[in-house]
Amino acid sequence: MKLTRRLDAITGWIDRERVADIGTDHGLVPFFLWEKGCPKVIATDISAPSLNKSRELCRNTDVEFRLGNGLQVLVVDEVDAVIVAGMGGILMVELLEAAKEVVKALDFLILQPMQASEQLRAYLYSAYRILDEKIVYEDGRYFEMMKVTYTGEPTTVDAIDYLLPKVALLRGDGDALAFLDHLIEKKRGIVTQIGDTDSGRERKATLQHEIERLEAWTRQNL
Numbered sequence: 001m002k003l004t005r006r007l008d009a010i011t012g013w014i015d016r017e018r019v020a021d022i023g024t025d026h027g028l029v030p031f032f033l034w035e036k037g038c039p040k041v042i043a044t045d046i047s048a049p050s051l052n053k054s055r056e057l058c059r060n061t062d063v064e065f066r067l068g069n070g071l072q073v074l075v076v077d078e079v080d081a082v083i084v085a086g087m088g089g090i091l092m093v094e095l096l097e098a099a100k101e102v103v104k105a106l107d108f109l110i111l112q113p114m115q116a117s118e119q120l121r122a123y124l125y126s127a128y129r130i131l132d133e134k135i136v137y138e139d140g141r142y143f144e145m146m147k148v149t150y151t152g153e154p155t156t157v158d159a160i161d162y163l164l165p166k167v168a169l170l171r172g173d174g175d176a177l178a179f180l181d182h183l184i185e186k187k188r189g190i191v192t193q194i195g196d197t198d199s200g201r202e203r204k205a206t207l208q209h210e211i212e213r214l215e216a217w218t219r220q221n222l
């Protein structure tokens with residue numbers, strides 16, 4: 001089976017682990033991982049119609065299916081890795097917080113937030129280690145994804161680090177470098193559109209500060 005670049009990058013982090021795909025929907029990820037030879041693949045979704053799509057695609061496989069919320073459908077230590085892709089970063093934080101014992105027993109998690117990656121990274125730096133990061137440009141947008149593991153230990157970082165896929169940037173990945181330029185340009189564009197009100201001036205100052213920090217990080221590290 002041929003996957004999109006985004007799903008290819010996500011599944012590229014899985015070798016032969018026991019794995020659960022949380023929010024499986026179309027079922028491409030569990031099907032691909034079963035084909036690849038993963039010894040146990042669980043596909044889950046909170047929506048019955050979505051889970052049925054996965055069931056249909058994977059009907060001739062031994063993929064298991066669970067209907068329910070996030071990682072709460074998993075038993076501690078029944079998989080080595082979990083994929084949570086295509087949801088908002090804030091929802092991901094809620095799902096991880098709601099299933100701490102399952103999370104602690106995992107070797108790693110793969111997270112691919114559609115929004116709020118900044119808030120997700122802030123949370124991850126409070127108790128996880130970021131093992132790897134990738135940026136994939138596809139269909140006119142950048143997708144951020146990270147491989148992380150629970151440590152229970154906070155990592156002291158600067159607030160600007162919440163915006164940055166540092167592992168991918170420091171490795172010199174092309175899409176990650178383009179993403180950083182895009183991030184800075186997007187913030188510059190917003191600054192030009194903000195009105196001259198008290199709250200507007202405050203927002204502009206915050207954005208300008210972020211732009212300066214991003215530019216300084218670029219000068220110092222790339």
Ligand SMILES: C[S@@+](CC[C@H](N)C(=O)[O-])C[C@H]1O[C@@H](n2cnc3c(N)ncnc32)[C@H](O)[C@@H]1O
Nearest residue numbers: 022023024025045046047050068069070085086
């Ligand atoms: C946009 S699809 C993403 C499908 C696939 N993971 C991907 O990245 O292509 C999001 C899926 O997450 C499911 N979902 C949303 N909230 C969820 C939750 N709390 N627990 C499990 N699944 C959830 C939705 O029902 C939907 O099928």
